[in-house]
Amino acid sequence: MKNKLYDMPIYMDYSSTTPVDPRVAEKMIPYITEDFGNPASRSHPYGWTAEKAVEDARKEIALLVNADPREIVWTSGATESNNLAIKGASNFYSKKGKHIITLATEHKAVIDAVRECERTGYEATYMEPEPNGLLDIEKFKSTIRPDTVLVSVMLVNNEIGVIQDITTIGNICRENNIIFHVDAAQATGKVKIDLETLPVDLMSFSAHKTYGPKGVGALYVRRKPRIRIEPQMHGGGHERGMRSGTLATHQIVGMGEAFKIAREEMVEENNRIKKLQAKLLKGLTEIEETFVNGDLERRVPHNLNISFNYVEGESLIMAIKGIAVSSGSACTSASLEPSYVLRALGRSDELAHSSIRFSIGRFTTESDVEFTIALLKEKIGKLRELSPLWEMFKDGVDLEKVEWAEH
Amino acid sequence: MIYLDNNATTALHPEVLKAMLPFLTAQQGNPASNHTFGRNAHTAIEEAREKVAISVNAHPSQVIFTSSGTESNNTIINGIAKAYPDSHFGFSSIEHPCISEPIKSLANQGFKISEIPVDSNGIFNVSDISSEMKQSLTFLSVMMANNETGVIQNIAEIADWARENKIQFHTDAVQALGKIKIDFEALDMDAMTISSHKIYGPQGIAALIVNKKIDLLPYMQGGGQEKGLRSGTENIAAIIGFGKACERSSENRVVFNEKIDLLRIALEKALVDLGAVIFSEKSHRLSNTTFFSFENIDGSTLLTALDRKGFAIASGSACSSNSDEPSHVLLSMGVDLDLAQGALRVSLGVENNKNEINDFIDTLKDEVNRLKQLTAVAA
Numbered sequence: 001m002k003n004k005l006y007d008m009p010i011y012m013d014y015s016s017t018t019p020v021d022p023r024v025a026e027k028m029i030p031y032i033t034e035d036f037g038n039p040a041s042r043s044h045p046y047g048w049t050a051e052k053a054v055e056d057a058r059k060e061i062a063l064l065v066n067a068d069p070r071e072i073v074w075t076s077g078a079t080e081s082n083n084l085a086i087k088g089a090s091n092f093y094s095k096k097g098k099h100i101i102t103l104a105t106e107h108k109a110v111i112d113a114v115r116e117c118e119r120t121g122y123e124a125t126y127m128e129p130e131p132n133g134l135l136d137i138e139k140f141k142s143t144i145r146p147d148t149v150l151v152s153v154m155l156v157n158n159e160i161g162v163i164q165d166i167t168t169i170g171n172i173c174r175e176n177n178i179i180f181h182v183d184a185a186q187a188t189g190k191v192k193i194d195l196e197t198l199p200v201d202l203m204s205f206s207a208h209k210t211y212g213p214k215g216v217g218a219l220y221v222r223r224k225p226r227i228r229i230e231p232q233m234h235g236g237g238h239e240r241g242m243r244s245g246t247l248a249t250h251q252i253v254g255m256g257e258a259f260k261i262a263r264e265e266m267v268e269e270n271n272r273i274k275k276l277q278a279k280l281l282k283g284l285t286e287i288e289e290t291f292v293n294g295d296l297e298r299r300v301p302h303n304l305n306i307s308f309n310y311v312e313g314e315s316l317i318m319a320i321k322g323i324a325v326s327s328g329s330a331c332t333s334a335s336l337e338p339s340y341v342l343r344a345l346g347r348s349d350e351l352a353h354s355s356i357r358f359s360i361g362r363f364t365t366e367s368d369v370e371f372t373i374a375l376l377k378e379k380i381g382k383l384r385e386l387s388p389l390w391e392m393f394k395d396g397v398d399l400e401k402v403e404w405a406e407h
Numbered sequence: 408m409i410y411l412d413n414n415a416t417t418a419l420h421p422e423v424l425k426a427m428l429p430f431l432t433a434q435q436g437n438p439a440s441n442h443t444f445g446r447n448a449h450t451a452i453e454e455a456r457e458k459v460a461i462s463v464n465a466h467p468s469q470v471i472f473t474s475s476g477t478e479s480n481n482t483i484i485n486g487i488a489k490a491y492p493d494s495h496f497g498f499s500s501i502e503h504p505c506i507s508e509p510i511k512s513l514a515n516q517g518f519k520i521s522e523i524p525v526d527s528n529g530i531f532n533v534s535d536i537s538s539e540m541k542q543s544l545t546f547l548s549v550m551m552a553n554n555e556t557g558v559i560q561n562i563a564e565i566a567d568w569a570r571e572n573k574i575q576f577h578t579d580a581v582q583a584l585g586k587i588k589i590d591f592e593a594l595d596m597d598a599m600t601i602s603s604h605k606i607y608g609p610q611g612i613a614a615l616i617v618n619k620k621i622d623l624l625p626y627m628q629g630g631g632q633e634k635g636l637r638s639g640t641e642n643i644a645a646i647i648g649f650g651k652a653c654e655r656s657s658e659n660r661v662v663f664n665e666k667i668d669l670l671r672i673a674l675e676k677a678l679v680d681l682g683a684v685i686f687s688e689k690s691h692r693l694s695n696t697t698f699f700s701f702e703n704i705d706g707s708t709l710l711t712a713l714d715r716k717g718f719a720i721a722s723g724s725a726c727s728s729n730s731d732e733p734s735h736v737l738l739s740m741g742v743d744l745d746l747a748q749g750a751l752r753v754s755l756g757v758e759n760n761k762n763e764i765n766d767f768i769d770t771l772k773d774e775v776n777r778l779k780q781l782t783a784v785a786a
Contacts, residue, residue: 008444009444028431043719108631237504245478250609253548
């Protein structure tokens with residue numbers, strides 16, 4: 001069924017961004033209208049009200065991940081959090097060494113921040129994950145060097161939804177006295193995070209992947225043992241000097257409310273979404289020659305990334321306009337390069353091109369899933385009817401062995 | 408409560424809220440996504456970009472959205488430092504900390520930096536710059552209008568001077584936007600910072616206007632949004648609000664200034680009658696800003712008294728009012744420490760009216776006279 005209200009396609013792209021929950025929007029609006037003060041204004045109640053709202057929201061972020069509110073630093077989003085964590089920590093602890101380890105399947109904001117460190121004299125190792133998208137612990141151990149200063153591994157992958165074993169990775173970092181940063185932008189509200197027990201030093205959060213507004217995020221900075229970072233943005237000394245800039249009160253309030261809802265409703269919501277995922281998986285894998293990308297067990301229920309063999313990627317996207325999906329990470333899907341994440345899993349360019357990320361969430365219904373399955377079955381059937389490759393495959397030709405004539 | 412602290416932040420205008428609401432509540436996409444949701448978000452952002460550009464007569468392609476004035480200033484300074492490693496950074500002594508602090512942090516990386524003083528009226532004079540300094544400087548940042556005193560610099564003259572001397576020139580126009588006419592093209596400068604929440608737009612959004620003749624290297628890496636200069640998913644609702652706020656402030660600037668000028672003149676007359684010193688009184692200033700001090704009255708006592716009577720004003724600059732240090736702007740103008748310590752700022756806004764200012768003046772008279780008597784008794 002089409003989304004009649006806006007005459008828009010059905011939204012199956014929650015990993016790209018989520019709609020703001022109406023309860024969140026409602027909570028935000030008073031802080032852009034009557035309670036508009038600058039939280040740094042100490043001389044009048046407008047400032048005090050804004051400051052209290054900011055501190056209440058900070059508590060909500062801390063509650064969701066079982067941290068101390070004083071460990072939460074506001075930022076403009078996960079990109080800024082990742083940049084602040086990676087550059088800030090590696091610069092502060094550069095005396096220990098100048099080697100950084102991360103995964104080839106991290107978000108661009110991590111990869112490119114690490115590349116920037118390389119530009120300023122650091123060495124980096126971009127580890128390839130296993131074909132299921134997970135990091136091999138033994139290989140990770142052997143990558144560690146005495147001068148490794150920072151490791152950055154994301155909790156939940158944005159494209160394939162796999163959950164890394166950050167407890168084990170973090171413990172290894174602890175043993176080797178390495179700062180451990182985790183990008184959890186895709187994880188909040190989807191997996192339980194307990195920073196009291198997790199051996200994580202720095203963790204990035206985003207509001208707009210968890211039904212909060214765009215333009216706000218946070219960085220967790222551990223207090224015990226105390227982790228230090230060099231600020232990347234200098235100015236009025238907000239956020240205990242770690243991040244200057246006037247705080248956007250209404251956005252912060254929105255993030256607080258979004259994380260509160262996530263904390264209260266996560267278990268129930270995930271059960272519901274898990275059922276939808278199972279239905280979607282069953283329906284779509286009834287189509288011949290489909291491959292699920294990424295481990296199915298260690299995965300959030302919100303994500304399914306599937307390659308459809310013998311279908312040309314661009315034609316597929318054009319054919320399924322009735323649903324809004326991603327063919328790779330949203331941040332880079334403007335380019336036609338195959339997803340670097342899927343290539344890191346060892347998928348061929350062709351399969352990477354013909355892969356679709358279905359990401360579902362709070363407002364996805366069973367009929368949305370049914371519509372999606374029916375649409376994909378119909379369109380893939382049609383596209384394959386037109387495909388000579390599909391015909392050859394059905395005739396039993398091994399396409400790997402075909403010698404194509406030069407033009 | 409009467410709000411007289413509009414240089415710290417302003418109340419969102421209802422029209423701006425109205426423009427933003429659909430982007431806060433309805434289903435919205437990530438502007439980087441290729442589907443309808445994403446494309447709609449992208450189009451809305453480009454329309455807002457055009458509005459922001461028009462308000463300062465820049466080209467839309469010169470507008471880079473950031474999360475705050477602080478981020479814009481950090482972006483230009485760090486971006487220049489990366490692209491031009493031999494830079495010598497100059498800044499006026501009255502800059503906001505989000506200019507002076509990032510420049511000072513560059514000194515640790517081996518960059519040459521120079522703080523250039525203003526005169527006792529708070530004016531930055533290019534004629535006072537030594538010829539050695541002129542030879543050596545490669546980058547200069549001077550704010551268009553000061554957040555504390557409201558003093559407006561002769562930016563056109565400074566920009567000309569900088570261009571003649573092949574010095575990259577940036578201005579922090581956060582306090583100037585919406586209050587004075589800004590023409591980025593005519594000023595022919597390299598970069599300018601503007602912010603939304605000082606012009607009745609939302610907090611959390613600002614812009615850096617960049618002339619393409621300078622190379623900038625990005626300060627934050629990631630998805631490559633904003634032509635690679637500012638990665639991170641765009642803050643759509645705030646961008647829409649910023650666009651609307653820019654459009655409104657250009658349309659209403661003349662009327663705003665006429666009205667506010669009268670209110671400020673009345674206020675300043677009363678202040679002078681009560682014996683207050685108005686800083687940079689004779690300088691060309693923003694129509695909404697009065698920065699003053701009474702010689703024998705403790706500023707924070709007066710501030711608290713006024714707050715109890717329902718008037719919100721500021722002591723020094725809101726952004727650094729976490730500290731009790733006297734205003735660095737006043738100290739650099741050569742104002743006595745005692746007088747600087749007691750400085751208070753009234754910054755008027757579009758919503759203030761004659762009755763409110765008359766009430767404020769009456770209350771001020773009562774409180775000042777009461778405090779003077781107390782001081783006299785104590786003496």
